[in-house]
Amino acid sequence: MVDLIKWCLSYSYFVGRLTGMLNFEIDFKTGRAQVTKRASICAVCSNLVIFSMLTVCVLNLHEIVKTWELPNRLQEYVLIVLSVFRIMCIFLTLASRWWNREEFMQIFDAFRRQYSPEILPYCQRRILNKIFCVSTVDTVHIVKTMLTMRKQLTLKMALGTWGLFSTTVVVHVIIMQYFMAMASIRGRYILLNKELQALISETRSLNPNRIGVFITTCCSLADRFEKIAKSQSDLQAFIDRLTRVYEVQVASLVIAYYLHLVVYLYFVLILIKYNFISMISPEFVMFVYTTLIVLYFVDFSMNASNIVGLRDTHEEMIQLLGQRTLFQPGLDQRLEAVIDGFTLNLARNPLRLRYLGLFKIDRFEIFVMLNALLGHTILLIQIDIEGL
Template identity: 90%
Template sequence: MLTVYVLNVHEIVKTWELPNCLQEYVLIVLSVFRITCIFLTLASRWWNREEFMQVCDAFRRQYSPEILPHCRKRILNKIFCATTVDTVHIVITTLMMRKQLTLNMALGTWGLFSTTVIVHVIVMQYFVAMASIRGRYILLNKELQALISETRSLNPNRIGVFITSCCSLADRFEKIAKSQSDLQAFIDRLTRVYEVQVASMIIAYYIHLVANLYFVLSLIKHNFKSMISPEFAMLIYTTLIVLYFVDFSMNASNIVDLLDTHDEMVQLLGQRTLFQPGLDQRSMASL
């Protein structure tokens, strides 16, 4: 279906009855870049399939039900935004091609949309993984905060209880350190596996945003004949641009919030200088 789209892209663009050739060229270039990003994404996924399966297995080991409350809302918002973007694209294309829709054009267009949905699923996997890692960091920070509070409340005068508590706290601190180390290794591996997909989607976002801004300006100057009404077309394109900004900001904030959560852990570890003197060497080493 994607091959049919490539072979018929010029005819598909012509059915849109655009006012000038520049807009046709913009659509064709947009399609070429879109297909290139799709092929790069899928080729990268196939090339790294073995490592990708290992990453999936590592993610399964990292996941726990306690993480879900800390990432459920943003994951649902991401799904809604990505689904709405694809739906608006389908509406625009259907409106443009409704007068001269043929079987080849329908197969090609739906092939392109189907492949784009696959890419959205791949990006969604990365988004869910990073959101889950942030949820895991939040749980570790809460546990670390509780341990720090417990450590600061130790009484060195009660020698027996103090030594026992130090050993217990050292074990718990080491468990948190091991969990954080595993998380960091998982992030590095995840980023390496998804780097081509993420770069391709950033390029696709930028190209689509520029193209849609251009078509909004063109609508202001020209009324596209194939549209139901210029007002409705303006509403659709404006909605699409807003959704692109929202979707991109959600992707960016997902990474930034994870970095902020990591910084919060670093700040918590900085409180070890406030502990009472007398902690055993194992407890201090685990910090």
């Protein structure tokens, strides 16, 4: 299983290098990120290829949309808006990777220092499920792309259509990097909570009457509490830094996910209404779009639960420290001071996962987003029925 996780991490790294999302190189002997001519040249070439394909796509977007044989202009406008927004996200992301290259390298080095093999049991299943889901989405998108190109297979149309497909791959690379980082952080938090739970149990069982042993044990427990507090503080500082570096990309990609779900739900409904793409089995087309909707919901739920789960583990740590009221009176002053300082630091520095100040990801926000998703899909259907 560990080898499989290493393969997944290597897969994410090399796909990032291939797409130009990683414009630096990792020394596998030391694990440090470094700028090299080879990495820079490869990233520039990859970026130029993507820019060229996306430029062709923009110039021929209307013709590409026409190949879908949509029944009215509303569906064409919806598809064009979605495609333009995806392309804008990719341009913005590629540019930010060059502007903030040094910061991305520092983030990677900080992540390497936080990583340890002990966290694998708490994040490996999430990472494997994410890899499988992303690979399946890309495969279905290839099928959908081939359906789109079935009639007009010119060079321009091929470059433009595959340019749109490349945006999906790039988006998944960005999300995969952020997902793996957050999953590993959550695993580290779970380990800290287990250590904290053990410390609290030991502290509750202290016997103040045994003076010599009591003082020695209190000193040892205080040192261990300080170590956990320091690890948590470093981990939260890394989360804040990671969120700040990725906030533009995450905000753009959340909106892109939302638009994809709205558009695919809308398209499935108009498939039922108009039964278009008559040259191919309607049942097969319905299966492709339904599969994409299910996969996007699964992928979105995995991303959201990853972040919500991290918030839950942070709240669990606060609740564990709340058990200090059950400690026996007469603890060592240093031990009490360390626990009080740990609790106060968590209270003064709550875990905030806000992106560009626009939104945060928690259960309430996810519920609001799903309600809005259904509302906007119904609105598009109403507009379509009215023939606007």
